[in-house]
Ligand SMILES: Nc1ncnc2c1ncn2[C@@H]1O[C@H](COP(=O)(O)OP(=O)(O)O)[C@@H](O)[C@H]1O
């Protein structure tokens with residue numbers, strides 16, 4: 001009965017209650033949507049980095065990631081890569097030789113990281129081949145093809161079929177050079193990456209560096225779904241005894257941190273919205289208590305104890321906030337769901353985003369747990385908003401309240 | 406048998422440096438089944454007296470014993486329950502919860518008492534029928550006339566099966582027809598359920614229905630008469 005009294009009390013002053021409900025709904029909608037937006041942005045960024053740069057799992061010889069030494073290679077990498085491909089859920093494994101080198105065009109030179117890859121294997125792991133904007137992925141050039149980033153091409157002032165000289169040290173520390181020709185130019189939206197990463201055939205690089213045939217510095221592994229990462233990682237570790245096996249989270253802690261930081265910001269953002277709404281609700285509940293002084297006095301007189309009076313007011317405040325909250329969550333969830341299929345087009349402002357490695361199209365990503373937490377936060381807000389007004393109501397003295405002036 | 410025993414009841418209000426002796430030493434008893442009017446000019450102390458008797462306003466001194474219990478020695482929590490179970494109230498206005506229907510208003514107090522739903526519904530219907538508005542059980546107070554609202558209030562006061570009902574100027578907002586009807590209703594309920602009614606009034610028509618009239622002036626009883634009707 002207390003429930004229905006509180007609920008009906010909300011509708012005694014329809015306009016006033018609707019204003020509060022509407023503001024809560026709007027605030028929660030804004031919160032839910034922007035949270036889904038930020039989460040979508042972060043997930044997209046991570047997916048992109050995994051797909052074009054990191055891959056899900058990488059295997060190295062211990063120490064390679066620190067010293068990048070030519071000799072820190074994985075012996076028998078070719079066979080290991082074969083074995084890794086047989087693990088369930090693995091959709092690709094690419095054996096790479098990674099070397100720091102100088103690259104020079106007719107005009108200028110710069111330092112880059114060369115990955116010697118098997119193009120077919122690499123296609124199954126990263127999506128650079130889909131990012132070719134000019135030329136083709138290792139096609140069209142017979143001898144010593146190279147694939148470079150757009151940013152680097154601009155810097156070196158070269159185009160498809162231009163000649164490039166790659167200079168590096170071989171295993172005997174001799175400085176040697178090779179002449180390469182640009183087969184394709186890619187762009188990943190991450191300028192920093194595009195400027196510093198180039199791809200050549202693994203055979204060409206092994207030959208230049210005089211490394212043994214079947215080695216690699218890095219085995220990059222792709223899987224079908226991020227859900228299966230832990231299982232696959234364990235199996236890779238079993239195969240690659242003594243080697244360093246890392247997933248994308250440890251390869252790029254800052255990427256992992258991105259999600260966590262984003263989540264934290266979102267909750268802070270949500271709490272700020274609710275804090276702003278809190279004052280509106282307190283104000284309304286205070287008006288409610290003042291207006292009903294005599295009624296509350298009567299209720300106390302006929303036998304409603306303090307706990308029940310308190311509950312009645314807290315309930316009314318919770319229902320008021322929660323009605324708005326549920327409307328906001330519902331609309332926010334619907335909108336986010338829709339926008340998780342039909343992305344938000346930011347191409348108008350995309351210039352800046354793309355430079356930071358973000359996408360022009362953002363697919364919102366909604367976390368159901370977030371919705372539950374927001375609901376709880378709204379209830380807490382309702383309770384907090386009711387505390388002072390309810391305290392005021394309890395201060396009522398039935399004899400005073402009922403005296404007719 | 407005396408249901409209510411009041412001894413040397415005093416209430417002094419200390420507001421704004423002026424001491425007001427609203428009730429100035431009242432000693433009186435009420436028996437079961439009484440139908441009593443407390444009369445006197447405005448400001449004579451009727452409301453204050455009734456409020457102390459009803460456990461709403463703490464006396465400065467003196468005692469109120471109901472069924473042998475000194476109610477002002479109860480903890481405030483116990484006092485609320487005592488009020489709920491032993492005293493019915495009919496006020497001049499603001500008697501009913503506006504968002505509840507007539508029926509729900511009557512049922513509400515039984516709900517507070519923790520009575521089972523079946524019993525609540527049965528008694529609600531019975532009471533509203535006996536106060537003559539059984540057909541308005543689903544109406545909200547705003548849809549009822551002043552007289553009908555006070556009838557619901559009487560039904561509500563009876564719902565908890567109290568020892569007695571206190572009514573402070575229950576007819577003050579009613580026209581003469583509704584006043585007569587409400588008084589007749591209260592008298593009928595008094596006979597039917599043998600519930601004690603004590604009501605404050607300064608309305609001559611109301612006094613005429615009383616079986617006992619206690620007259621108060623300046624916080625003191627100056628007359629206490631009984632009539633045979
Ligand atoms: N809360 C209060 N503070 C101060 N004086 C009061 C208060 N309530 C009532 N009084 C005074 O007590 C006296 C008795 O009032 P009341 O019991 O309301 O009389 P009645 O109901 O007979 O009109 C009046 O003089 C009134 O002004």
Ligand SMILES: [Mg+2]
Pocket residue numbers: 451452453573574
């Ligand atoms: Mg009075």
